[in-house]
Amino acid sequence: MTLEARELTVIYDGTAVVDGVSLTLPGGPFGLGLIGESGSGKTTVARCLLGLVAPTSGTVRFGGADVGGLRHSRPYRRAVQIVVQDTEGALDPRMRVGTAIAEVLRAHRMVPRGAEAERVTELLAEVGLTAEHAARFPHQLSGGQRQRAAIARALAVRPRFLVLDEPTSALDTTVQARILDLLRRLRAEHRLSCLLISHDLAVVEQLCPHVLVLHRGRVVEEGDLTEVLRDPRHPATRTLRDAVPRLTDAQSPPPPGQPRTPRR
Template sequence: MTMATAQKPLLRATKLSKIYKSGRSLLPSRRQQVHAVNEVSLEVMPGETLGIVGESGCGKSSLGRCLTRLQDISSGRLEFDGRDITDLSLRQIRPLRREMQMVFQDPAASLNARRRVGDLLAEPFRIHGIGARSEIEDRVSELLRRVGLRSEHALRFPHEFSGGQKQRIGIARALALHPKLLVADEPVSALDVSIQAQIINLLAELREEFGLTYVFIAHDLAVVRQISNRVAVMYLGAIVEVGDADEVFSTPRHPYTRVLREAMPEPRLHAKRPERAQVKGDLPSPFSPPPGCPFHTRCAFAKERREVQRPALVKAADGRAVACHYPLDGPHPTGLA
């Protein structure tokens, strides 16, 4: 993997929050609020891949859409390449779309079924006024070739492709304007395992070839570990642990990270399966999150302090950051269930 060497972050989020309103009441005060993203702070360095993992409903996709300003930010600050883009209007943010792009989870839903693939890939060039018609056609053919498709595929409609091929088209569209940042939201979760590996390898090749920076969102820890330099673990809208991918998976310091790590399937032939950490209950409702530490309702190490005081994300000398009153340092304690 290409490790980030620059000191200046390409993307920096500071106490970023996204609140959704729920219900049909005409009075805003009576509508329920969902804190999908709750004061998230993170940095993404040029050339690196930051993986974001967590259970379904933890706010990963909402965070990804906020990072690309596809959704408005409720509070906090977002900087891209040294520029504050938190409150930019649609007109102001439009030129920056060339610099940041997104690959969506469902390629079929993100592609217009009524338009041919060639038109879909040519659209970014037309919107930004790049190239003449013949030049655009050549660029479309090159994009298709680069993601493993043929130039004649430009004449087909999205429904004529498999799921893996549709995702390749989505990646090609995201790469059309040579962005600096690519946010991939569960890009392989809807694909077969063999196709997942092909897409992951393709993303890794493109990162090296174009010098891309990735924010890779997924719930599959094995996939995230394969492609990421660093990992941010998300729980109930907040980041609970951030660090080097190998270190986070080998020696997790947050109890929730350890549960996720040990939920990864590991083939063990003719050997007794070791006792694994388990988690109690289900993810709390985002409409009424628990007070204090958001994980204390499911953690065996929960104490009074966890129920009244929310832990801050504290960065250690080795670069690891953990939001836990009682981090798992050294040998893992037993009996998480």
């Protein structure tokens, strides 16, 4: 099963905010990084993949079928899930975390009636939360716990593709690293194909060896992250790289007389 965008273009108010973007997510486990500064069109690409935005031109295909016609198809809506930045309020603030996940299980008839609570506990355990967290409201959780809960809810429908839109951008570095570890483990265990969207190369580096660089809606660079960093072809890539000093250090030669320090 493949999720594929071809020549996607989205025009808002006369401006192409996404301009001829093509990308392919094969079956998992797989990771592709979509990087670019704020406003470069990343979230709009994500929304097209989810069938939430209809492209002005171009296509998104899921298993060969145009998602425009699949918008209301249960298999497609289940197969492709998204996890967004915590600050965007992925979880309903008025609903207990367990209730929110149980509701998804019911809506998609994922478990027999009455078995929801048990499955909720299982899903929370998978992301490192306990049954006790199920009874809490989102604001009673830490940022990292809220992202774990959002991941559990996405997993509830047993997706094949996971679009991660800045999943750790609202978190501090330590928490961010733990969430990325979790995502790496879940990707392997559930054979997920992930599109990891971020402006932060240090995040993408953790999960996705292959990246696309988006700039003003266009893909300006594509390739293995190490290659792309070694010889960026576009200034936008250099800007993203230079925002992570560690990556820049690794690319430049060590000062004379000093050994190259290990990267970590």
